Amino acid sequence: MSTQYAPRVQAPTEERNPRTTEIDLVPTIELLRMLNAEDHKVPEAVAAVLPQLARVVDEAAARLGAGGRMHYFGAGTSGRLAVMDAAELIPTYGLEPGVILAHHAGGRAALETPVENSEDDPEDGAREAAVVTGADVAVGLTASGRTPYVGGALRTARAAGAFTVLVSANPQAELAQWADVHLAADTGPEAVAGSTRLKAGTAQKLILNTLSTALMVLLGRTYSNLMVEMSASNAKLRGRLLTILTEATGEPTDVCAAALAAADGQVKTALVALLADVPPLHARDALAAADGRVRPAIVALGAAGQAVGEVSA
Template structure:
């Protein structure tokens, strides 16, 4: 089998380097190509595991911001910005969060979500200007860049820091210097891409894993789940009503009829119905306990049990 000569390219970011494991990928049959891509993808979870302490700091910053009535901002360009926009959009239906809790800023605006906008990611002033108009002191701003040095993202983070917001950066370049003013750097090392420089591959997969873990852990810390069940949704249609009844049955072990009646009494509020069923207090008492517990089901249950004892 002919082997393509390996060329040494002197670049800072490992994502831009040539991958010695895939130099013959264009000579492989389809299953061989897929096998090589899959083998590279399997390296990503371990790379993400290595930066979990830094992700945890970002989660703590996000929880503090949201508890204080502030917001989370994602900032990215290209693939990074598209993944951030997707994560922010999915949190509203998944955890019933207010739509302004997570705000995505993408270089080039909405049009750039569907097609490339030339030079948008190189405009540091544009990133800074957008953040200066929307970020408030106490917010948490999380930037994403595979190279670790995208001007739009770094400009936005610098502006956010000047505004009094905490900042974090998810970078695919572990050798890039930590930008001044960034509170937490999450530099994940996924190594050379299967196709040199195609950071929509392993670097993008790592960003997706980190974003999903970051936002999900934030929701869990804020009490948007009970155990491993989504309990922050409201039953606004037949499909969701069926789902909430199933969740109530899983959480309580009670019959579908009992759960359905409790949900009706709670005006479709799954958390209220859940505290009502698990504690035995009436719906009004369950709602009051949840309000005092900032929506945490377990804290509400503990308070109800303490008052009853």
């Protein structure tokens, strides 16, 4: 079988970078400075799409808060970054498995061994997106903005009524037509032409970090800037839970350890119990009534205590 070659319009990431044409001639330290100078352009490119990203975060928070899910679709570097982001939310924020899902072209095998031709199949993307519903969010990640696998997934998700998002490094991405929001981090030509594991991949990583972290904050899985839904699956993390509790309350370690034990290891329950000065059972009930959010639970307990005091008076 012969391979067919045909010219196509270059994506910005595929263009030749005039700043790095001598990358193979310069001393090592200069080579590193070239790469580093290109990397410095990424945060500004991400900052430019923050207003659009805010819309995505708010929509995702509303949909996940109502029982929906968020799906990532990507191939190659984009897909691997998506898998990593989804996986890390489970231990970091105690997120239930299956709430945020990553779909990678080529399946699990492609995570370690590249299956690059898998990204050319829009039908594969459509099949993967068959599980998406109108209650969900679908995020397609492709540096070029034209990966067929991602296109098939976004078209199917949009037809199902999902809120669709495209993350690319191409402001003129052809797949933007299937997205409610296009997050186009314009990182420009790569230091090595077409190597999107560089700036474009870094931009996607930053966007995913920002999206999922902001989403966890809006869903009440932090108190201040502390991770109060973290899964304590080993000794290090159990120690970190105790540190979080002491930092949040200002109480001595022994008091926090006792509160954590009384709360069956649930740091949110222990936190509310200490800050509102109530038994763990009352703290747990207040959290349930506040959809798991610490601050509203404390406010409600304070208001209830004040009401009891007024009645007694």
